[in-house]
Amino acid sequence: MANSISKQLQFWADPRWLQIFLLSNFLIYGWIFLGWYGELSIYLTAITSCLSTQYFFAYRLKLPNGSWKSSLISALGLCLLLKVNGWEWMALAGFLTISSKFLLRTTSKHIFNPTNFGIIALMLLGQGWISPGQWGSGEIIASLITLGAAIVLFGVNRWDVALTFLISLFLFESIRNIGWLGWSWDVVFHKFNSGTILLFAFFMITDPRTSPNKRSGRILWGIMISVLSFGLSQFFYFYQAPLIALFLVSLSTPLIDKYFKSNPFQWNIHSLNTNTYEK
Amino acid sequence: MKNNIKFSAILLIALFLSTDIYAFCGFYVSKAPATLFNHKSEVILVRDGNRSIITMSNDFQGDVKDFAMVIPVPTVLREDQIKISNRGVFDRLDAYSAPRLVEYYDENPCQPIFANEYAPSSTMQMKRMKSESDKDAEAKEDYQVTIEAKYTIGEYDIMLLSAEQSDGLERWLTDNDYKIPASAREVLEPYIKSNTKFFVVKVNLEKHKESGFNYLNPIQISFESGKFMLPIRLGMANAVEAQDLIIYAFSKSGRVEPVNYRTVKIPSDRNVPLFVERYFGEFYTDLFNRAYYREGMNAVFLEYAWNVSPMNGIKCDPCVSPPPVFSDFAEAGVDWVSGMNSSSEVFFTRMHVRYTREKFPQDLFFQVTPNRESYQARYIMHHPAQGDLSCSEGRNYRADLESRRRVEVAELATLAGWTNLNYGDYITEFSVRNTRDKYAPNRNELIPLLPSPADSGNQNIGKYFLIIFGLIGLLVLWTVRRSSLKENALT
Structure with missing residues (x-):
């Protein structure tokens, strides 16, 4: 009994929860107070695309499936920063973001920050942009x-x-x-x-x-x-x-x-x- | 209940009729003792790669001999980079992209009523005068101001100045009979340091007389620069209160948006009561006011965005006036469209910004995005069915109508802040066409001066949400983590 509680606690003690929480907080704030209403489907696409790419690579490379939290963080980053013309481009962005983690890497590290890579790739394709002015003043x-x-x-x-x-x-x-x-x-x-x-x-x-x-x-x-x-x-x-x-x-x-x-x-x-x- | 889609569109001409004084990015330097204020101005902004074409409307109301304007520009413009444009193009773009009121009829189809008040364009020939571009001819050492070029184009005498120091430029302008606002100096310096040139415009009275017009034509300038911006700071030099600027922007790829201010879509597609038709101008003015305060007084509002390429079929829903045609594009400076059948893409964005020195410390910088999503400010009225409604469906219909109107009245209060005791009658009555007078809006004339506390609340609630929700979440995570680490230490 004590053991299982401890395991659960360990799961929740992962520092990546902190990032997930803070990023979600920003996203919910933007959604409620800055009027990002129309973009829910785009957000869901980003999360789905990132997580499924993560599972695909984990499955192919027979890796333990621990990095899904990192992928969720990358997806939330895409939601907060990247603007696209349609959900299909966000799907591509998510795929490129997570693929870069597995394909562009040294032995122990990624060369590019995945979200950064995804955003730059979409901007180069002429289908993505960032809106530095999307935040209010408060x-x-x-x-x-x-x-x-x-x-x-x-x-x-x-x-x-x-x-x-x-x-x-x-x-x-x-x-x-x-x-x-x-x-x-x-x-x-x-x-x-x-x-x-x-x-x-x-x-x-x-x-x-x-x-x-x-x-x-x-x-x-x-x-x-x-x-x-x-x-x-x-x-x-x-x-x-x-x-x-x-x-x-x-x-x-x-x-x-x-x-x-x-x-x-x-x-x-x-x-x-x-x-x-x-x- | 079936709606018959018939619409009439009512134009929003003279939205800010009360402002009889002209404004633009440049400041006015009056030679008359009368102090000039900037209130509302319009500008067409075209961006193609690194090239910008800026057309500034000129609805200056005073004596033309008092007109003078100073605009910061990134390079010394050649004569062929300055053009006198046609005033009609602003009217046509405004009429076409203005917020619109649409009406639908329940059941009985009626004839659509077109209230198309769009003004026919005044045809006019652009006169270009011979110029004398004698560089440095009148440069004076002690001002450290160089006259880089001098032209007479149309009814304007134009000079391009470069300066070493702001006080030199200030003295030059004063000594040449330009009246400068006291606060201009603080903004002149940063412009001079960033190697900005000053485009100084006065009216050539002789040429103006010859032209026979009793108004001034817009000036269009084009130049190559990585900077895609409007220098609003200089225009604030003699602004005592908020100024309104309407920007008609054209690009090849998609929406133009400000990069250093937030873009907010003005509320659209809302159902409003029928009597709004009569007061639509006031309605939109009040709606804009409320939105302005609600969004913290520092946002840029999007009023229209659409692909207006010649090959693109639908350009608005509904269109309130004919979409821009080839000659309008040419007049606006959209020179990549070669004819009406051109396959070139043109994307039109209309933005409305109300700025003050306090809330807009930086000039407006823009970017062209690939965003091709269409948008228009549209408000909808539903006319009730006419005739005998005593059958059982008719009774249901009347009940529906009542609840629908209740929502419309509530919407009116939310959007424009209008309340009037007679609105209760509107909810319960049907044939409203003849009795609309009693619904005259109970407008709060102080709105432009005093934000109501309820309006500015949104931003504050947002802040508290971020802080409180953030801190609670952090504490929970922290507690979980601590207990987990303790557990870990024990095992």
Whole structure:
């Protein structure tokens, strides 16, 4: 009896539930308060497509079926960020997203963050786009409170890369817009008043299966992403700049891991706790 | 109950009739002591790759000699990149894409009533005057302002300026008899630093007299730039209150949407009472007001989106005026359509934004998306059946009608905030056509100034939802996790 309770608890203690919960919270919020009503079928397609692709590959490669939670996280990421013209394109996006995990990988890691890969692929096909302006103004403080609480309560792993990215991007934007161009502060704050940047920082670049293993490597990596995305948006007017930057910088992850050696990441119930695998 | 699909469409002309003062992205620099305010303006925005074609409507109401406009542009424009456009194209695009009221008749088919008030286009020849593009001729050292080019096009004298410093530009404008709003300087500097040129326009009185028109024509500019934006910040320089901007955007692939502000679809496809027909302009104005406050005063509203390619059959449902034809495309700057049978794709997006300095700190930046979903702001009226309704089906019908009208009245209160004690009569009565006067809206004239607390509540509820639901969930997860880790330590 005690044993079965313990097993159940272990199941629920998986840190990925935290991500699933937070992402669903954002999605429900958008659905209720930002009027994303028409897209329910698209959301269901994303989830179905991601999970079935996951099962397909797990079956073919005879893997234990533990990663469905990761796939659900990827699917929720697609729902929150990617816009498409029809459900069939979301089905394709889900398929490409999860396939990239199995096909584009090194021995222990994925080359690209799956959601990032799926979004970039659909954008290149000319069938997907992201709407950085889909968030209202109210939720930024609110989501920061929630995310802050999550970090404090759970000691969330890899918050370092999210903070590095946000702080360095904020510095670049402030120096350029306030120091050089002479805009007022509300212009810079308004640029950061976007749920897309927050989602990107806390749920995409923090992905332990794509970010570098060692903290110093991750900080370098986070700065590289912010430099590139700042440059792309300021001088080339790419509004999807962070996603493109992550896609390109991901190619350098194996190199960073080579110079900043540490054990690769495995999901387990302790994996929120950085010290258990990183000395 | 079968509805006969007959419709009449009522145009939303003069939506904001009360605003008799003109506005645009540029600020007005008046030479007269009268202070000019920006209230409502219209702009056509065409994007093809890196090329932008921007047409600015000009419904300036004062004495034309006082008209002056400054628009930031990314490059020094050549003479062939500046055109005088036809004012009629704005009327036609507006009429075609405006929010519409549709009516349906229960059972008895009646003749459709077309209230097609679309104004015929005024034909006019564009006059292009010889230009003298003497670079640097009048540049003055101490202003650090360079006159990059000077043209006379149509009735306008146009200059393109580049500047080193905002105070230099400010002094130049003042010394050349342009009256500058005090707050302009803070926005001039960022534009100068980003290497922006200034497109300065005044009316050439002689040419204007020659043209014989008593109004000013729209100016169209085209240029290559990665930036796809409208510089609204400069226009706020002399804006004391919210300004309305209507954007007619055209692209090859799909909807145009702002990237740094939220796009909200204006409520559509709602059933409204019959008497709304008479007050449709007021109805939509109040509906827009409410939506504006409800969405936090910082959203861009989508009013129409449709594939208007010459080859695409249905372009609206119903159409309130003829869809844009080849000559309209040409006038608007959609130059990839070569004729009415062209296979080229054109996607039309109409956006309506009401902006203030506080809620819109950044200029409006746009992207062209592959989104081809159609959208239109449409409101529906149902006419009751006429004749004897005393049979048993008739009694059921009357009961249905009553509950339907109850919903319509509730919808009217939600959408436009209209309430009137006589609306109870509307619910229970049938032949309303003759007695509509008593349903005159009880409009709250303060709406534009004071948001009602109920309207702005949505955003706040959302915030609390995120925080409270988020924190409760986190606590539950945390408790589960802790007990699990304890269990684990024990075993």
